[in-house]
Amino acid sequence: MKKIKQEKEIGNILKNNGFKVTPSRVRILEILKEKHSPMTVEDICFLVQNETNKTTVYRALDDFSKKGIIYQTHFRDGKTYFEFQDHHHHHIVCTSCGVKEGISFCVGDIIKKIPKHSKRFTKINDHVLEFFGICQKCNNI
Amino acid sequence: MKKIKQEKEIGNILKNNGFKVTPSRVRILEILKEKHSPMTVEDICFLVQNETNKTTVYRALDDFSKKGIIYQTHFRDGKTYFEFQDHHHHHIVCTSCGVKEGISFCVGDIIKKIPKHSKRFTKINDHVLEFFGICQKCNNI
DNA sequence: TTTATAAACGCAAATAAGTTGCATTTGTAA
DNA sequence: TTACAAATGCAACTTATTTGCGTTTATAAA
Numbered sequence: 001m002k003k004i005k006q007e008k009e010i011g012n013i014l015k016n017n018g019f020k021v022t023p024s025r026v027r028i029l030e031i032l033k034e035k036h037s038p039m040t041v042e043d044i045c046f047l048v049q050n051e052t053n054k055t056t057v058y059r060a061l062d063d064f065s066k067k068g069i070i071y072q073t074h075f076r077d078g079k080t081y082f083e084f085q086d087h088h089h090h091h092i093v094c095t096s097c098g099v100k101e102g103i104s105f106c107v108g109d110i111i112k113k114i115p116k117h118s119k120r121f122t123k124i125n126d127h128v129l130e131f132f133g134i135c136q137k138c139n140n141i
Numbered sequence: 142m143k144k145i146k147q148e149k150e151i152g153n154i155l156k157n158n159g160f161k162v163t164p165s166r167v168r169i170l171e172i173l174k175e176k177h178s179p180m181t182v183e184d185i186c187f188l189v190q191n192e193t194n195k196t197t198v199y200r201a202l203d204d205f206s207k208k209g210i211i212y213q214t215h216f217r218d219g220k221t222y223f224e225f226q227d228h229h230h231h232h233i234v235c236t237s238c239g240v241k242e243g244i245s246f247c248v249g250d251i252i253k254k255i256p257k258h259s260k261r262f263t264k265i266n267d268h269v270l271e272f273f274g275i276c277q278k279c280n281n282i
Numbered sequence: 283t284t285t286a287t288a289a290a291c292g293c294a295a296a297t298a299a300g301t302t303g304c305a306t307t308t309g310t311a312a
Numbered sequence: 313t314t315a316c317a318a319a320t321g322c323a324a325c326t327t328a329t330t331t332g333c334g335t336t337t338a339t340a341a342a
Contacts, residue, residue: 020309020318041299053321058300060319074215074269078299078329092255092262103258107248107270114233114272117244121233122280126273128215129248131255133265161289161338182328194292199329201290219300219328284342291336299328307320312313 006030017067024052028060029084032070038081038091038100073128075100092131096138103131147171158208165193169201170225173211179222179232179241214269216241233272237279244272 010029011021019025031047032039044057061082065072071083075093091100111124151170152162160166172188173180185198202223206213212224216234234241252265 018318022309022319024320055301055322056320072217074217076213076215076221076269080217080299092259092265094262095266099261101259101261103255107251110248111272114244118233118242120240120242120276120278121235121272121274122277124233124272124274125236127271128217128273129270130268131252131262131265132267132269133262135261136263137261139263159289163290163338165291196293196330197291221328286341287337287339289336289338292334294333295331297328297330299326301326302324304323305321307318308316309318310316312315 006033013069017064017069019063019067024048024056025060027051028057029064029069032082032084036084036086037102038071038073038075038083040079040081042079044082068126073130075130076132090129090131092133094135094138095132096134099135099137147174154210158205158210160204160208165189165197166201168192169198170205170210173223173225177225177227178243179212179214179216179224181220181222183220185223209267212269214271216271217273231270231272233274235276235279236273237275240276240278 007026007030010026010033013029014021014025027048028044031044035043041054041057041061044061045052045054048057061070061072064070065082069084071085071088073081073083073091075081075091075098076095077098087104088106089102089104090106092103093100107127107129111127114121114124148167148171151167151174154170155162155166168189169185172185182195182198182202185202186193186195189198202211202213205211206223210225212226212229214222214224214232216222216232216239217236218239228245229247230243230245231247232241233244248268248270252268255262255265
């Protein structure tokens with residue numbers, strides 16, 4: 001995809017969600033869209049050095065996540081991860097080396113059943129699902 | 142269950158997992174077993190005040206979680222939660238007020254399929270699955 | 283029962299993720 | 313062109329979690 005077209009698309013995502021199209025927010029979404037795997041605030045800050053402040057990154061990611069533009073998750077390392085997902089999916093993580101792999105299915109069917117199981121909740125907005133194991137490489141050490 | 146019997150049972154859990162049966166560890170497991178819902182380190186520290194140090198609580202919970210004695214998860218509030226589970230399950234959390242509800246099914250069937258989907262991982266040890274929504278009460282405000 | 287030893291513990295200090303207050307700038311709709 | 317809410321930058325702060333290290337303790341073996 002051409003740079004110009006991509007930028008326009010990102011601008012539309014921002015507008016459609018009620019955000020202003022600022023250089024920082026465009027850049028942050030751009031980075032996530034290019035990376036296509038979970039990133040920490042630190043990862044993103046490294047790439048926007050001298051362009052955008054840490055606080056701005058935190059605030060943008062928080063806003064994006066709340067609107068469902070990006071997927072927010074945890075891998076038990078004390079950091080929050082954010083990912084732009086074309087197709088919603090989850091991950092499996094090696095508890096030894098930390099390598100992450102996307103897995104291409106979701107709990108969509110399960111989610112539909114939840115309202116029946118809950119008195120208190122009628123609608124699910126969001127979910128996180130992550131698997132932990134040992135990768136082949138670490139297993140052979 | 143009688144107090145004595147419960148204590149013996151907890152002692153066995155510790156022994157069977159290669160841990161020493163110390164007052165602190167017995168007490169922490171006891172607390173989790175009684176509560177039967179996700180607790181933070183802070184929650185536990187409050188209950189063991191003047192008995193056990195914060196660092197000890199962190200270390201015990203970490204050890205227990207790694208052995209699979211307790212379930213470790215996150216609810217996007219910056220804290221780590223731990224739960225003793227008789228029957229493995231997950232939760233749905235209100236993103237507005239934070240109320241948590243256990244949901245009685247799991248992704249066991251899905252897990253079985255994962256090895257086929259992954260080149261790098263052959264065994265899953267653990268997983269986390271949490272749902273986020275708005276509870277009835279918050280929805281009516 | 284004694285003893286050796288690894289596991290567990292307590293404390294203080296350090297680290298690091300994430301937040302807040304506030305003054306300033308900027309995108310956008312009117 | 314303007315008005316204003318949204319977004320930003322910076323510094324200081326909060327808070328969860330970790331680390332180093334010297335001490336204590338549970339336990340298995342002698």
